[in-house]
Amino acid sequence: MGAKGLTRKKVVEEAIACIESTGHSVVSLHELARRLGIKTPSLYNHIESMKELQYEVFRYAVSSFVKHQNAATAGLEKDAAVRAFADAYYDFASTHKGLYRLIMSMPSAEDERDKEAALPLLNTARAILSQYGLAEESIAHWQRVFRAILHGFISQEDLGYFYYYDSLDLEKSRKIAVQCFLDGLHAELGEKRAEE
Amino acid sequence: MGAKGLTRKKVVEEAIACIESTGHSVVSLHELARRLGIKTPSLYNHIESMKELQYEVFRYAVSSFVKHQNAATAGLEKDAAVRAFADAYYDFASTHKGLYRLIMSMPSAEDERDKEAALPLLNTARAILSQYGLAEESIAHWQRVFRAILHGFISQEDLGYFYYYDSLDLEKSRKIAVQCFLDGLHAELGEKRAEE
DNA sequence: ATTGGAAAACTAACACTGTTAGTTGCATAA
């Protein structure tokens, strides 16, 4: 054992804590080492690289997000579940800016391992929408639409693209967005029923 | 005049060309200098800083995007205009990945100048929606929802979060998303009419 | 209890960012 009893787990935990407190999706190794009371290169006794550390934190972020969403929608059905999911999504992204930004800055398309780690994220939205009795293909489409709205909203708000009419209630905009999704979904369901 | 007749304008243009060709929202000064046939520090004879160069490219990106959107929706009304706007938006983001990413990575909330430069972006969507005869406040809300959907979709696709069911047609998802927005908007219009 | 070996800390250094200071050289205006 080394002088300070540091482990890989503790390093990752400190990185998470750092990201949580700063709100940035990345933590500099310098800052991380400072907080752990060691010099920067010493970190490499516990992690292989920055990329690897990020991957570790990413997994935590995904797991944390999924748990949050599942807890918020447990026992709810259809529209109520959708609304709760949307609220919880917004809540997580606001409260854990750094983790959410990390989730949404992973170039998953390139790294096969990242893609796999991100899979649980998609299933959360799918689970909710599968209650409507749609075909698998439709669920996949609507789950994309749902996530697009949720992320698009948070992303633009975060970027500052919603602050131009700052007299305007953000929460109301969000309610309208979710209602819009539900109306669209209901319209689809109506068509489906009409076909039968 | 210097040896190579370089001007600030030419530097910015090369930066734009570089961003267009790489698809990244930033260009390294090293790469930029290399392409211009000079050494990195020489760039500072023409630009004040990286931030300033980015701002210049950002203004170009905004202007370019706005022109693109206006051209695509000229003469169209209501739903047709909305659909054309959405198609054009997607087209721009796909064709000019670097410029779009730059637009969507400006921390506008912090810099007052960036915010102002971004204003035209918002007016494009607003102009389309103002045709529906909604109240100013409603337009502002629905313009947020519209942009949230459009950006959310592109962003997630770009991140690779749509490639899990890659058998599934992306274009169809996009059509559903736009139709969802229109259905939601129509529902709002219906309510408004019912109130009268 | 002493010693050997492993694990983890350290310092020094490299490559890569953006950036500044100080110097050289070309080109146009006088």
Add this chain to the structure above:
DNA sequence: TTATGCAACTAACAGTGTTAGTTTTCCAAT
């Protein structure tokens, strides 16, 4: 032709992440 100024240059700094090589520290086996 000369002089002024602009634009190129080299050298260097601070900041990233990272590697090599060295020293320290602790735990385990004798």
